[in-house]
Amino acid sequence: MVFRSHMKRALEEARAAADRGEVPIGAVIVSPEGRVVAAAGNRTRELNDPTAHAEILALREACAAAGSERLPGHDIYVTLEPCAMCAAAMAAARIRRIYYGAADPKSGGVAHGARVFTHPQAHHVPEVYDGISGEESAALLKTFFASRRGNGDES
Amino acid sequence: MVFRSHMKRALEEARAAADRGEVPIGAVIVSPEGRVVAAAGNRTRELNDPTAHAEILALREACAAAGSERLPGHDIYVTLEPCAMCAAAMAAARIRRIYYGAADPKSGGVAHGARVFTHPQAHHVPEVYDGISGEESAALLKTFFASRRGNGDES
Numbered sequence: 640m641v642f643r644s645h646m647k648r649a650l651e652e653a654r655a656a657a658d659r660g661e662v663p664i665g666a667v668i669v670s671p672e673g674r675v676v677a678a679a680g681n682r683t684r685e686l687n688d689p690t691a692h693a694e695i696l697a698l699r700e701a702c703a704a705a706g707s708e709r710l711p712g713h714d715i716y717v718t719l720e721p722c723a724m725c726a727a728a729m730a731a732a733r734i735r736r737i738y739y740g741a742a743d744p745k746s747g748g749v750a751h752g753a754r755v756f757t758h759p760q761a762h763h764v765p766e767v768y769d770g771i772s773g774e775e776s777a778a779l780l781k782t783f784f785a786s787r788r789g790n791g792d793e794s
Numbered sequence: 795m796v797f798r799s800h801m802k803r804a805l806e807e808a809r810a811a812a813d814r815g816e817v818p819i820g821a822v823i824v825s826p827e828g829r830v831v832a833a834a835g836n837r838t839r840e841l842n843d844p845t846a847h848a849e850i851l852a853l854r855e856a857c858a859a860a861g862s863e864r865l866p867g868h869d870i871y872v873t874l875e876p877c878a879m880c881a882a883a884m885a886a887a888r889i890r891r892i893y894y895g896a897a898d899p900k901s902g903g904v905a906h907g908a909r910v911f912t913h914p915q916a917h918h919v920p921e922v923y924d925g926i927s928g929e930e931s932a933a934l935l936k937t938f939f940a941s942r943r944g945n946g947d948e949s
Contacts, residue, residue, distance in 0.1 A: 683863050684863065686863075687857050687858060687860070687861055687862055687863050688854050688857055688858070688863060689853065689857060689863040689864065689883060689886040689887040690845065690850055690853065690854060690883050690886070691863075695845055698844065698845060699843050699845060702842050702843055702844060703842060703843070705842070706842055707842055708838050708839065708841075708842050708843060708844040708846075709844065722882055722886075723878050723879070723881070723882035723903070723908060723910050724878070724879050724880075724882035724883050724886065725879075726878070727877055727878035727879035727882070727903065727908070728844060728845050728879050731844040731845070731877075731879065732844040744915075745915065746915070746917075748878070748882065748908070748910075751915060752913045752915035752916070753878060753882070753903070753908035753909070753910045753913055753915075754908070755878050755903075755908045758907045758908055760899075760900065760901070760906060760907035760908075761907070762901075
């Protein structure tokens with residue numbers, strides 16, 4: 640199943656983010672032809688940029704490569720339910736499908752909180768597939784936060 | 795009134811954006827000491843970046859200058875009601891107050907649509923002040939879109 644292999648790549652990005660001391664979330668964008676055109680992990684701390692979520696970095700990379708602010712027919716794979724910022728950015732970029740791993744009741748903006756795609760105002764609503772390798776993604780996050788709490792650094 | 799002068803600066807950024815062929819929206823971020831630490835207008839077309847809204851560019855600039863992904867005590871002035879992406883980014887950056895101009899029933903995410911700050915999930919809720927120089931902001935947008943329709947370019 641091809642979507643498993645793309646999510647596997649997103650999980651690799653999440654692990655690399657953890658190794659950099661960032662919250663372990665990764666994202667991959669796939670073109671209509673099935674080619675990976677962008678892959679990124681969180682870099683908010685490294686870049687001092689609250690918008691440097693994996694999804695935003697991947698969207699910016701894919702748009703730069705496409706020479707367009709829109710990515711019709713492109714799919715995004717992300718290890719955690721996107722927050723409202725990232726979900727709205729995906730709509731702006733006209734992403735076709737969102738595949739995500741673990742649910743995020745605390746900060747997710749797709750199935751929780753702002754539920755960005757469920758308002759009559761939403762101009763573009765991607766198809767959403769959740770729970771793809773969700774347990775692996777959740778385990779990465781759990782380990783990361785447990786180790787940080789161990790260091791007294793709870794943020 | 796100092797907030798009028800900051801909004802005036804944001805309107806200048808919006809006008810400069812229109813001159814570049816971008817949707818005329820501008821944003822300014824002010825430090826707790828009252829200093830303008832970032833100012834930006836939309837650059838989504840120029841940068842081929844759907845996330846390059848005035849607010850996001852200003853947040854990234856201010857965070858880079860501060861060397862931090864958070865801007866406690868900072869206020870943002872923006873000519874149009876922020877969309878869900880920008881509103882969520884402001885929350886992530888811990889912006890203290892949001893002053894905005896015109897309401898945006900079509901794409902706004904503060905008083906419309908996703909209403910990003912009104913969910914129990916919202917960890918950080920800035921104070922929001924709307925309608926600051928709203929008519930001037932709305933007039934800029936109206937003129938811009940009317941001229942584009944005249945060119946047959948309605949986007």
